[in-house]
Amino acid sequence: MGEHLEFVLVGVSSKPSDLSKLIDRKVSLGLAQTSRKYAGAAGLGSSGVVYLGVNVEFPGLSLDYSIHAEQFVVANLALHSEKRLLFLAMSHDGSTCDAPCHRCRNLLQETRDPETKIVIKNPSRKYHGYVELVSLLEPRFVLGDTSLLHEPKHNGLTLLEPEICQDSDACSHLKCRALAAANKSCAPYSDCPSGVALKDRDGKVYRGWYMESGACEASLMPIQTAVVDFVVSCAGRQMFDNIVEAVLVEKKDARVSQVETTKTILKALVGHPNCVLKVFHFRKP
Numbered sequence: 001m002g003e004h005l006e007f008v009l010v011g012v013s014s015k016p017s018d019l020s021k022l023i024d025r026k027v028s029l030g031l032a033q034t035s036r037k038y039a040g041a042a043g044l045g046s047s048g049v050v051y052l053g054v055n056v057e058f059p060g061l062s063l064d065y066s067i068h069a070e071q072f073v074v075a076n077l078a079l080h081s082e083k084r085l086l087f088l089a090m091s092h093d094g095s096t097c098d099a100p101c102h103r104c105r106n107l108l109q110e111t112r113d114p115e116t117k118i119v120i121k122n123p124s125r126k127y128h129g130y131v132e133l134v135s136l137l138e139p140r141f142v143l144g145d146t147s148l149l150h151e152p153k154h155n156g157l158t159l160l161e162p163e164i165c166q167d168s169d170a171c172s173h174l175k176c177r178a179l180a181a182a183n184k185s186c187a188p189y190s191d192c193p194s195g196v197a198l199k200d201r202d203g204k205v206y207r208g209w210y211m212e213s214g215a216c217e218a219s220l221m222p223i224q225t226a227v228v229d230f231v232v233s234c235a236g237r238q239m240f241d242n243i244v245e246a247v248l249v250e251k252k253d254a255r256v257s258q259v260e261t262t263k264t265i266l267k268a269l270v271g272h273p274n275c276v277l278k279v280f281h282f283r284k285p
C-alpha cells in the first residue's frame, strides 16, 4: 500500500468502534497554524474503506476559509467515489468524540443518508455509542429539487474554447482535468458547478470540485476540495510550494464565481508568485 493510500484508507472493514482510534490529528499539526486547534475525523464508507480528515487553515486568511476535519472526510469520500458514509467520528483532543459542528451537520445533510451514524465517545463517563445523524439535523432548508452530494454525476459540460481533446475525461491537460472535476460538481442551488486542477513540480495533478450546501457556509469550494486531494496524496508531508500550475473551470458570467476565492487561497498557500491561475469556461448541454 502506497504512502498516500495509508492516509486515505487506513483499513478495510473497520468496526465503527475502531474509528476513534484511527483519528490522527498529527497530520493537521502543520495545517492549523491560526487557531492551533487540531481536529481529526474518520468516516467509514459503505465499501468498508475508512477515510480520514483533518482541519486545514490557510495562513493569513480568516478561519471562515478553513476546512473542518469532517468536511475533509466528506470531500475525501467524494474524491474516491465512495457511495455512502455509514459512520463518522470526529475528535478535537484525540480521545473524546463529539457530534460534528453545525456547519458540518449542514454539509452532511446534503448527503441525505438516513443511515449515517455519528460516533460519540466520552472516556471519562465510559460512554461509547452511536447517534443517528438525522436526529442532529434541523428541519431541512429546501431550495428546490436537489441531487445528493455523493450521487455519481456527469454534468455533461464541455469547454467553450475551441476543443482540442476528443475525450476530455481521460485527457491529461490540466484544463481537461479541471473540466472533468467540474463535471462531478454538485451545485443544485446556484446551478454554478466548477472544478479546479492543480499541478505540482513533478507533474502530478490534484483536483477538486464545488460541493454546494443550501446552508451556504458549509459548502466546499473547488479549491478546497483540490487542497484535500493534495493533502491526502502527500499524507501530511505536503509542500504547497510545489504547486506550480492551477486551472479553474466554471460557467461564463457565473452568478457564483470561484475566481477570487481560488486566487485568495492559492496566494495564501503557495509561497511563490509563479503559480498563476488560468480560468476556462464551459458550455452546458
Ligand SMILES: O=c1ccn([C@H]2C[C@H](O)[C@@H](CO)O2)c(=O)[nH]1
Pocket (backbone or CB within 6 Å): 032, 035, 037, 038, 039, 040, 054, 055, 056, 057, 063, 066, 067, 068, 069, 070, 100, 101, 104
Ligand atoms: O467541528 C469542528 C469545529 C472546528 N474545526 C476546526 C476548524 C478550525 O480549523 C479549528 C478552530 O475552529 O477547528 C473542525 O475541524 N471541526
Ligand SMILES: [Zn+2]
Pocket (backbone or CB within 6 Å): 068, 069, 070, 071, 100, 101, 102, 103, 104, 105
Ligand atoms: Zn465542523
